[in-house]
Amino acid sequence: MSRAPIELEVDAALRRRFTAPLLKWYDGSGRNLPWRMTDDPYRIWVSEIMLQQTQVATVLPYYHRFLEAFPTIKALASADLETVLKLWQGLGYYARARHLHRAAQTLLSRYAGKMPKSFDAVYALPGIGRSTAGAILTIAHGKRYPILDGNVRRVLCRFFAIEEDPREKSVEAALWHCSEQLMPRRNPSRYLQAIMDLGATVCTPRQPDCPHCPLQKPCAARKQGLTDRLPVKAVSKKVLHFDYFAGVLRVDDFVLIRRRPLQGLLAGLWEFPxxxxxxxxxxGAVMxxxxxxxxxxxALNVRGSHLFMEIPHAFTHFKMTLHVFSFRLKKRFQTGGPMMWVERESLAAHPFSSAHQKIVLQLCQSPDRPRLFV
DNA sequence: GACTCGTGGAT
DNA sequence: TATCCAAGAGT
Known part of the structure; x- marks a missing residue:
């Protein structure tokens, strides 16, 4: 049962009806964000990567710390991945940090440390897809390339009352076309910021503030009373729950930690084995x-360990309960590969995942008075 | 196309 | 409490 392909034709008149009130609204209601105070393509790039699937309020402190540590592409390219990950710690989606780092090295070696101005060159960099490339080209270089992020997708689905699934390929293609057609020739950069602000502050996923929306009159979803049902949601999958355990193995003031492989979940981060x-x-068989x-x-006998913490944690695709046990050994043994002994005071120098960072904090604050997180 | 890949905040 | 989901990209 296939429906007729959706058609979103945007002529000049419609474009004006869309962009004029939007830009006027942006004049008075746009947000002041640090990456809008600069024209440095590097800073705009960093912001775009951090903002992928991440809210502005979460990004802000990371953005400032990151750029203080790495003010230039060259500084980032010259840093250790370990240092980059440490500054990314807690932000999630760590592949973004690896790709950012690798792309900086590419820019340094191939483009004299500057962000190129051709779409294809930017798009080819790791971690930069079509939306991020479009945003960088448009905002940093004054060009005119569309984006289709969560904000634009939501605004368009509502404005045109698209009841089809925007994740479907044909619908997505129509939305890209539409996004491109709606962009004004004049100052497309400001337009891009405006539509993203509208999506983030007015046309929000839940409880959109339609009375304050500059597009409330022409909005098709508004007319048809569909606003709170669009865009249509994906069918939610069942979330599995797993039990994990970790051991805090200690000798005097040293603790054993292990580095995760450079691919997959939490790649490159440290953890307690x-x-x-x-x-x-x-x-009951966790211990x-x-x-x-x-x-x-x-080949270690850790009988007699005690439960140190229990940490509930939710990833995107599953939940876990991390059962943390603690044990004191007589002497350190040789470590190789991804394992090493580190002094307790030095733990915080390494990047840990959010769950394991809670163990680090507990060890640093009151190492001999464990407490349970339930 | 379906899956993978984090985290914290809002409801 | 459980669920949703935020400026997506890579495989």
């Missing part, structure tokens, strides 16, 4: 699984 509890294990893990992987 452990593993997932097999799904077929009984609920047994923990003891078995250290016996089999490191």
């Amino acid at each position: 452990g593993a997932r509890v097999d799904s077929h294990e009984k609920k 047994a699984a923990y003891e078995k893990f250290f016996r089999e992987t490191l």
